[in-house]
Structures are given as structure tokens and as C-alpha cells.
Amino acid sequence: MNKILSLGRKLDLRHGRVDLSHGAGGRAMARLIADVFHAAFDNDWLRAGNDQSAFDVAGGRMVMTTDAYVVSPLFFPGGDIGLLAVNGTINDIAMAGAKPLYMSASFVIEEGFPLADLQRIAQSMGEASRAAGVPIITGDTKVVERGKADGVFISTACVGAAQIELSLSGDKARPRDAILLSGSIGDHGVAVMSRRENLCFETDVLSDTVALHELVAAMVAAGGPSIRAMRDPTRGGLAATLNEIANQSRVGARIDEAALPIKPQVAAACELLGLDPLNVANEGKLIAIVAPEAAEATLAAMRAHRLGAQAARIGEIVEDDCCFVQMRTTFGGDRIVDWLSGEQLPRIC
């Protein structure tokens, strides 16, 4: 109690705004950290009040990742930048087949940013990290002048532990491996676009942002070392992810359009905007490259989990020196699924 009193006047979390003093290292900053971040992330490490946190590790393979989040708008149907930061970072660890353990979060906040929005973002991060069982144990706060950032940017890091016999990697795909996809594609990108300032359209599509480590654990239990690679198709969508793996492994991939789960609302929005769902971002889906003998067992484990109920075997890895990703279209022809050239831009006709 005394500690809080010593931090001076309480923050006006309803109407207040972040100002430069909140990043200046004085009382105002301490107050912001205590009232917004510690309150939301609440754990023993943060309560200790140090610039770093210590934890013990078991012997074995450690996995580490770092990520940055700059999404616009900050709040979108089905989530916000904070939720995205926690889930996305956890997923990067999970894609190594690893168990995420601890994470960090740093905030670059623009002067004038509403404290209520900051609190809302912090609370959704706190809830997500508790739900995932991955505490945020250290962090940092900076405030920059108005115009030098877009509301708030979040940077994270996460460490996890993997079984020593697992070494998932994008360069391990082999011809005849199955390509498994955990659920519908394009939801996140469409949900975010539906709230873009110059693009508002009505849709009931929600972002699919979710932490996938429990689904991964179920898959690893079923498929073990037969799982060669896993990746979450975020920016660039399924098309970019498959091309990455094909190039890393020097193989081709062949997928079947009819097997791809795409929600009708997502397909309609993409149609309207001239976008291809294969290029649209996801934040709660994964693809797995699995040796053919373990493919069905892994798929069954995915489908038994709530985050993989719509999982599908969408194709297979093939020999191809050109590393093409091909798709048999529902129409009956074949096409190449290429990387995007530059940013995905809508077509005018």
C-alpha cells in the first residue's frame, strides 16, 4: 500500500492519455507500469520489481523467438494487438514443437495514446498469457513524441523447451510427406481489413488469433519425430508458408483447392477486394509437414483437439527442382501458387 502511495497521483485510466513523462523514468512511469502492466500481467517475477527475471531450466533443447507487432487498427473483430502479440509469440515457439515457458513484452507508446486503450490491451495480454500458462516476466516501456509511432508498438520475446529428439525445421520436407492444415484460412486478414479506415465493410468474421501450443502438444504426442516441420501461415498466408518450406527443402508442394477450408464470408470478402485467400494472413492456424506413415494419426489428433476440428490433409510434398507450389483448382486445372510480389494490393478490375 505504502509503495503505491509513494508513486503519487493515481492514473486517470478512463480519460487520461499517455504523455512523455510516462516514459521519462520517474514516478509517472513507475505508476504506469504498476497500474497498467503489473496489474494486468500480475506474477511474482514482476512483483519483484527488477529489470530482469530469473528462472530455472531443465536440461535439454531451448527454443527462443522474438517478434514485433504494429497492426492497424489496434482493435479488430476477435482481438487486439495485445492478444496478437501473446498468441503470435507463443506460436513461434510452438512451431518448433516446443513448450513455451516465459515471455517478455516491450511497449513503444505514442504520446497522447489513451490510457484506457493501453489498459485494455494490457488486460487482454494478461488474460491470454494466463490462459496459455506462459507468464510475461519482464518488459520495458518507452514513450515517443506524437507522430513518431502509430498508437502503440509491442515487441516480445519468448523462450520454450523442446524434446531433444524433436528437431522440426522447414528444410526437412521430403517427397510424399503429407501437408496438414489445422483449419480455415484467411480469417484474421479479413477481420482486420474489415475495420481499416478506408475500407470498412460489414462481416461477422473474427480474427482467429489463438495460442496453438496445446494443439501442437497433441500433434507431437501422436506424430512424434514423423512431424518434419510446422509453421503458422501468418503474413503472406498459406502461399508464402508453402513456398518457404518448398524452397528451404528444395522440393515442390502440391495442394488441392477443394480440400482447403475457407469460410464463405472470407471467400466473399476476398472476392470483393480482389484478394486471394491463400495470401491472406492467419494468426491461429498451422500447417504441418508429416511423414506419410504418421499423417493420418497426426490428423486424427488434430481433429480431436478443439483448435483443429476443421483440420484437413490438403496435399503432399513432391519432387520438383523448381520448388513450385502447385494447386489443382476446383475447376479442374492446375495453377502455381506463387509468393506475393511486394505487398498484396487489390486489383482495379
Place this chain on the structure above:
Amino acid sequence: MKHLDEYRDGGLARGLAARIHSEAKPGRAYAFMEFCGGHTHAVSRYGVQDILPENIRLIHGPGCPVCVLPIGRIDQAIELAKNPEITLCVYGDLMRVPGSNGASLTKAKAGGADIRMIYSTLDAISVAEREPQREIVFFAIGFETTTPPTAMAIRLAQKKRLRNFSVFCNHVLTPAAMRQILETSDPQSLPLDGFIGPAHVSTIIGTAPYDAFAGEFRKPIVIAGFEPLDVVQAILMLVRQVNDGRAEAENEYIRAVTPDGNRIAQAEIADIFELRESFEWRGLGEIPKSALRLREAYRDYDAERRFSMERRVARDNPACECGAILRGVKQPRDCKLFGTACTPETPMGACMVSSEGSCAAYWAYGRFRASQRRAAE
């Protein structure tokens, strides 16, 4: 999706393809140009070529407005956007189009120019209303399809008495380009048996303008929608015309296109725009009476007059074969630059600029066919 899936039905496609296989004469080659980028897109995206007989070749025509916009016009737009008082509103796929010396609107934006990507001309009007202290210029581009929305924006600006809105007009006309291709090509070297005619353009101009081509140039034309079944159906209709020795303008896209087109849109266009004497098309050169500009009565809304924009002429790389490719005389792989200096990441010529250009489509699709053939051998 209702009203779309019906036109993408693989079963119906197989039925139509079987008819094309049985009716196309094995002893002859058929070459049809799909004029529009929308058709090219459908052909690539759904793999239409795969279900057609080997002796039917599709030539990707110049109907991608981004591709045929000359470099000089991009240079002019970049120059305009560098004016600190001006906000340039553009459709998204113009952003990456290369101007002279590797410049582009994307790079100009990164360099500080106020360039905003919009989805509708109404967005540009909103920006002009919200920011009355700034000059808002809409970079208007496209065929007859996108001209009415530009006309509507000008009309709206007039009604709202907006003093800070103008249009950099680059609207071009489809029939003029088709005529140019037919008139300037040597009939011996141009292996063209007919056209798949524009879809959305024809909803505005109707089917009547195409009768002249069928009559004068003896080339069959089938106006077709942008869905893959539309394209396959149109190919069947073209094969039948060729086999019968007919050259008619037929309409496959009857669910949207009428003989007269959209008369309200036509009247609005005629009121606001007039023909330019001549306009440069990237890859095709100067084409007389092929583009629109604002009439004198609307000069306040004409960015070219308002900002005294000077004409820029910039040449494509001399090794670029886009002109011959757009006419169907050469294939992308005949060009020295294709796949080496010229790729979708670093487009040198018109046909590589947009994903609908013939070289870009071949890059994404034809390379794969070539690799399939190699694998089969």
C-alpha cells in the same frame, strides 16, 4: 458463394471442355486473344488452359489498364505527388508500377510524398471534404468500366462545391486498342482467329461497338464474363464460329451485357469527357482517339490543367518485346529480358507489371507448364 460458384463448377467445365475437344478440328490451330486482364486472371487462376485441347492457344491481350499505362504518365504522377500541397489518391495496383529510373509511387511515398491508396473514387471525395486545406488529386486509370465512377466523383465534387479536388485522367478506350492491334499487325504474322471480348467494359458500352470488328476485320468476337465457365463457353462459341466460317459479335455474358449498354453512364461520360487526339499505350505506342480527357467546362477538375502538368516521354528498354507479345506475335519466352532482368519483382515492361499482364501470367503459370513438360519427357 451463391451466383459465383455456379460459374466455377468443375463438372460443367469438363462437359464444355469435352465439347470443345470434339468440335475443334485436330488439323488446325486456333488462336484467340482474351482482351481483358480479368480473363487472363481467370485463365491463370483456374487453370483453364489445362482443360483445353493442345491446338487452342490463348493470347493475353493488352486489356490490363495498369500494364498499358505509359511510363511517362507514372513519372508525371510521381512529380505531382512530390508537391507538398498535393495528396495523390490512387488505386492499389498502381503503387508498384515502375516509372523512369526505377521510381514508383511506393518509393515516392516512402520518400515523403502524400500518396494514399483508395478503393473507390468516393474515398477520394471524402479525403477532399475532410482536408479542405490540401489539394486532392485522384489518379484516374482504367477502361470504360472505371470511367463512370470517375465521372461520378467529378459530378459529386461539383455538387458539393469542392474546390480542392481534381482528376489526373488516364482513361482509355477498348475498341480503339482492338482496332490498333488488327490494323497494325501483319495478317501473316498475327495468328489471331478471334477475340474473347471484354466483360465489364461491355456492361457500359454494350455489344454494338464490336459489330464493326466482326464485319470490317472478319474476326469473330464473343463477349464473355470473367468467370472460368464464361471463358470456356466463349472458347466453344469461338471454335464454332471459326469452324462455320462465321465472323460475328456474339454475347456469352447475357446476364450482364445488353446491346445498348448502360446509357446513363454513357451520357455522363459524354458530358464530362472528350476524346484525346492521341494517347500513348505502353507496348502499343501512340493510338489515335484512344483516350479521354476532361472537357473545357470541367477544367477546374482537370489536374493536368490545374497544375500545368507537362508531358513526359520515357522509353521502355529497347530489348523489351511487350509490343509484339501484346499483339500475340511473340511469346514471353521469346523476350531476352523475360525471367532474367524482367521478373514480377523487377518488372521492365508492360506485360510484367500487373499480375494480369501476359508475361506475369506466364511467369506464374507458363513456367510451371514448361517444368511439367520437362518432367513428362
